[in-house]
Amino acid sequence: RQRQMCIRDSPYEYLLSESQERMLFVAHKGREQxxxxxxxxxxxxxxxxGTVIEEPIVRILFQGKVAAEIPANALAENTPLYHREILSEPPEYARKAWEWQAESLPTCTIAGINIQGxxxxxxxxxxxxxxxxxxxxKRWVYRQYDHxxxxxxxxxxxxxxxxxVRLRPLEEFKSQKLKVKNDSEFRTPNSEFSKGxxxxxxxxxxxxxxxxxxxAKAVVAEAARNLSCxxxxxxxxxxxxxxxxxEKPIGYWQLGEACRGLAEACQEFQTPVTGGNVSLYNETFDSEGKPQPxxxxxxxGMVGLIPDLSKTCxxxxxxxxxxxxxxxxxxKSKITLGASEYLAIIHGIVxxxxxxxxxxxERRVQATxxxxxQQSWVKSAHDVAEGGLxxxxxxxxxxxxxxxxxxLGxxxxxxxxxxxxxxxxGGARILVSVSPQHQQVWESYLAEQLxxxxxxxxxxxxxxQDLQVFTTDRQAIITATIEMMRDRFFNAIERRLSDSATLP
Structure with missing residues (x-):
């Protein structure tokens, strides 16, 4: 049956169908095996x-016959170009959103805040x-693949x-290693394979x-901060x-501005973009049948190099x-609530x-x-991102x-x-914990660098002990048990999926 299905497949399906985890390599002739x-x-x-040929043509064969011939130039330099004008100023939705001020929220105190009465x-x-x-x-997600x-x-x-992830030694170097614990760990005289x-x-x-x-700049900055942690x-x-x-002015403005931000941030962090993909025209219909992007x-996705796996956090x-x-x-610095998770979830405001x-x-905090x-001063590190401190x-x-x-001081x-x-x-923030024996050298280094x-x-x-947060005069702001926090944190997605499974 599989053979019959393959015979029915057309060259069109082979050439234009999409799938995951496929890559194209060009190898030296004679070394393919x-x-x-x-x-x-x-x-x-x-x-x-296939093979690379001198003739400037891409020739597709199917069952021994030529199925298509395309000038190579049409797939390279001579591709269609669309010239569109980007908006000269931000669209109305953005300008209106930028007018929001935190003063419009209800007054809050150490005791809390009134939400809708x-x-x-x-x-x-x-x-x-x-x-x-x-x-x-996100454990419900990552437990479903080989992590x-x-x-x-x-x-x-x-x-x-x-x-x-540990970088494994190449097969040809195995004879130089002293095997320990299991086949995936090797100790070498020069610690050549201690990188990750x-x-x-x-x-x-x-x-x-x-x-x-x-x-878009913040996306790159946070990814770099995650690696530094x-x-x-x-x-x-x-x-x-x-x-x-x-093709819509707002959509093109969002795409153009985001690409500009990504490019600038990658230059700042000296992280070249080695590849990627683009998915456009992502829209759904609202209750009135109108497409909404x-x-x-x-x-x-960002990768980083760890020179010594014994020095991680x-x-x-x-x-x-x-x-x-x-x-x-x-x-004491001014940190914004604009675009925050707190503003969206608690107040319903985007x-x-x-x-x-x-x-x-960012660079100085991450380098520090x-x-x-690396110096084994820092024992844990976690970036302050969605949800704040x-x-x-x-x-x-x-x-x-x-x-x-x-x-809080x-x-x-x-x-x-x-x-x-x-x-x-915001604020290029990272939480770290340090042993008291390293306090003096660590704080001296912080003063020097930051x-x-x-x-x-x-x-x-x-x-x-709970998570306890106090003011300088010992007024309690937060007193949350580990058990309660863990229940909310670990079961949030599972609970929603379980609830949705019971719906008609």
Whole structure:
């Protein structure tokens, strides 16, 4: 039956059908089998699909006959070009959204805030955010594929801001190794194979929707920050650009501005774009039958190099009594609620401007974090992203089950709002924990590298301790149990999928 189905397939289907996990290689003539053998050794399939010819033509054969002939130039330099005018100024939806100000929100205090006539304390707000799919654990997703990668995964998905995979030695070097523990670990005299690769995927579509240029820059900056938090030097990017119709002025403006932001950010971080793909015309119909585009979503996948796998970090606290620091803009700095998860989920408002990327501060904060990991000063590192500072603290507690006692160093007499302090986003921020024995050398290094752009927050607690956040005068702002936070964080997606399965 398979043979009959193949016979019925047409050249058109072979040439234009899409699938995943396929790559095209050009190999030296006479060495094709070497390449095929490498694929077979890893349980993969590879065949010779064609040859390079001198004639400037692409000739497609099917069942021994010529099915198509295309001038090579038509697939290279002589492709169709569409000339479209980009909007001279941002569209009305963006200009209107940028007018939003935090002062339009209800007044808030240490005790909490009124949401649609109902008072909610900051504990309730935190638990609601942890239960939001964009923040909650994605374990339901990554447990459905081989995230152990032949037992070479050093840091698993969910354990840190990036996953880390050990680079295995080539077969020809195996004779030089002393095998330990299992076939996937080797010790060498010169530690040549102690290197690893870190990988992360990132995008905040809300940021890009509200400001495609700044939002796209933030995507690259956060991806680089994720890698730095595990001790990896960012080296390269691949992108997956998902947008609405470029034939519509707003869609084309979003695409053009986002690409401009991606290009600038990749230059700033010196991370070349090695490949990627584009998906356009992504629209759904609303209740009135009108096509509505998706949020512009330029997903960035970034990889980084770890020179020594013994010098990596995860996001969870490691030891009771370790000191917790905030790298980047300190708490007294103005941090925006614009485009934040808090604003969208708690208040139902998608407005404001996303945080602007300070590339100089980003590079210095990330380099400081990486050096701290290399020197074995930093024991855990986690970036402050969606949900702001308190969500990042909660995630560090959830990861290893250790609590934390945090003193914000602030009183109720503040020029900014409490929700901005707790849930504002931006500021090139990273949470780290450091052993007390390294406190002096670490703080000296911070002062040298970051100036005033860091702050000591508190210390890691015990497994029986909650996440406790206080003001300077010991007024409690957050007191959340690990058990409650874990329930919201780990079960959010499963709970929604379970609920949807019971619907008619």
């Amino acid at each position: 070497e390449l095929i053998d490498i694929f077979h050794r890893w349980g993969l399939h590879a065949v010779v699909a 109902q008072h909610q304390n900051w504990n309730q707000i935190l638990l609601t955010l942890l239960d939001t799919p964009t923040i909650a654990s 152990q990668v032949q037992n070479n995964t050093v840091i698993f998905p969910g354990g840190a801001d990036a996953a880390v 690769v870190a990988a992360t995927v990132d995008c905040n579509p809300r940021y890009v929707y509200l400001d495609p240029y700044e939002g 595990v001790g990896a030097e960012p080296v390269a990017v691949t992108d997956n650009l998902n947008f609405g119709s470029p 998706i949020y512009p979503t330029p997903v960035v 995860t996001q969870g606290w490691q030891t009771e009594g370790d000191i917790i620091y905030l790298l980047g803009l300190p708490l 407005a404001g401007k996303p945080p602007q990327v300070n590339f100089d501060l 974090c990486r050096e701290g990991i 308190i969500v990042a603290l909660a995630e560090a507690c959830i990861s290893t089950g250790l609590g934390a006692e945090i003193n 602030l009183t109720d007499d503040l020029p900014q709002r409490w929700d901005e302090i707790l849930f504002g986003e 100036g005033d752009n860091w702050q000591k927050l508190g210390h890691v607690g015990s497994p029986t």
